[in-house]
Amino acid sequence: MKILEFAKKEKMVTRDFPVVPYEVTEGFRGKPEYSYEKCLGCGACAVACPSNAVTVKKDEERGLSVWKIDYNRCIFCGRCDEVCPTEAISLSKQYVMCVLFDKEDLTVTGEMKLRKCDSCGRYYSTERLYNYVYNKLISAGWDRATIDEKAKHLKFCPDCRREQAINNYVNQMTKRG
Amino acid sequence: MGPLYTVPENIQKENTVEKKLAHLDKIKRTFFVYRVDAGSCNGCDIEIFAVISPLWDPERLGFKLVASPRHADILVCTGSVTRDMRYPLLRAYEAMPDPKIVAAVGACGCSGGIFHDAYGNWGGIDSHIPVDLYVPGCPPHPATILEGFALALGIIDQKLKKTVHDNDDGKVPFDGTSILNNSLFERDIYVESKSLMGYIHGRVLYKKYCGAMKTAKKPDDVSEVTELMKYLVAQEEDPRYAECLRVLHNNVYMQWLDRMMIMGDEGKNQYLIKGA
The missing domain is CATH 3.40.50.12280 (Rossmann fold)
Structure with a gap:
């Protein structure tokens, strides 16, 4: 009888869930939302992801960098959100994400053009990342000559850049005698 | 296998x-x-x-x-x-x-x-x-x-579908405007905010600080910015944000004025905002 009295006092607590959407609290860690327009393809999220839900793969034949998130594997830790320089991926409040039969429905893929190294002709970075870094250089308040000097190094892959640095150093040393 | x-x-x-x-x-x-x-x-x-x-x-x-x-x-x-x-x-x-x-x-x-x-x-x-x-x-x-x-059971429909984005033009939206005409200042503010408050609240702090700085007529005028920041700190309801805004002004902004040769060490103390 006590329970009945208690039940009378309390109102119904059951949520009308599938009919009425559930309102999540502030700071809820839901589905990481990907914004393709903002993404640079730098791959910081893929490095940070502890469960390898985010992967970045180089497709040499088509000249594309393929960014992919698999929500099946995601553990909603928010590391990708933390490291993303342009907030292209961020945890949303979305909790609706079940799929029937096909697992691939839980994936999002973004393909970005790759850029060739000016010296050796290998793919080394995305076009977007190059443009972004170049714009950043311009807005960093240097004069034109410094920008050109620094931007020159952007056009080469890390291997060629290293080789050039060594060559420059050797040349300087031989000039000095 | x-x-x-x-x-x-x-x-x-x-x-x-x-x-x-x-x-x-x-x-x-x-x-x-x-x-x-x-x-x-x-x-x-x-x-x-x-x-x-x-x-x-x-x-x-x-x-x-x-x-x-x-x-x-x-x-x-x-x-x-x-x-x-x-x-x-x-x-x-x-x-x-x-x-x-x-x-x-x-x-x-x-x-x-x-x-x-x-x-x-x-x-x-x-x-x-x-x-x-x-x-x-x-x-x-x-x-x-x-x-x-x-x-x-078919009560609701599936919302997610496999998504493939493949219309890349190699460009990314870029906002080149900077408060002190140098995007490295924004970078320093961003890094300091993140290290002070973590990535979620740090971004909020960064937006608060930069939003306020954009309303300043002369962002390199130290007295005006100090007044603005004092007002912002006083208005802030959350004491954590107030304290961090103060730290951003005292450390990062003052350092940048030093670096840009606008102000030397003398007379610097009167523009520091003191904590509560």
């Missing part, structure tokens, strides 16, 4: 997608669920029990937990399959009446999750038995689990 388990032919024949859909349509009013823990950390299991609580009450949809797989319509599996739990999982699967509907709950069940490359792990549920319903999450929210059942 070949397939770990091939579904026997007679079971395959009885478990086509058409038969499964027809069965799901039939059990709309009441469905019996048997739960298998195939080596999970118990997080997903606790969330499944949270779903059965009065707050969510799936029994109004016809959900009933049963103690034997022979009575079950839906097999709910959690956890990445460990070596020891693989055989019980297969036994439960084969003991179910046809057509068998299998739901994988949690990141581990869907694909192996964070343990996908661990040595004792034999992959997700779907690398052993065919899975029909995927409920991702680590652990999934009770709303997500309930939504999964509602989706299987």
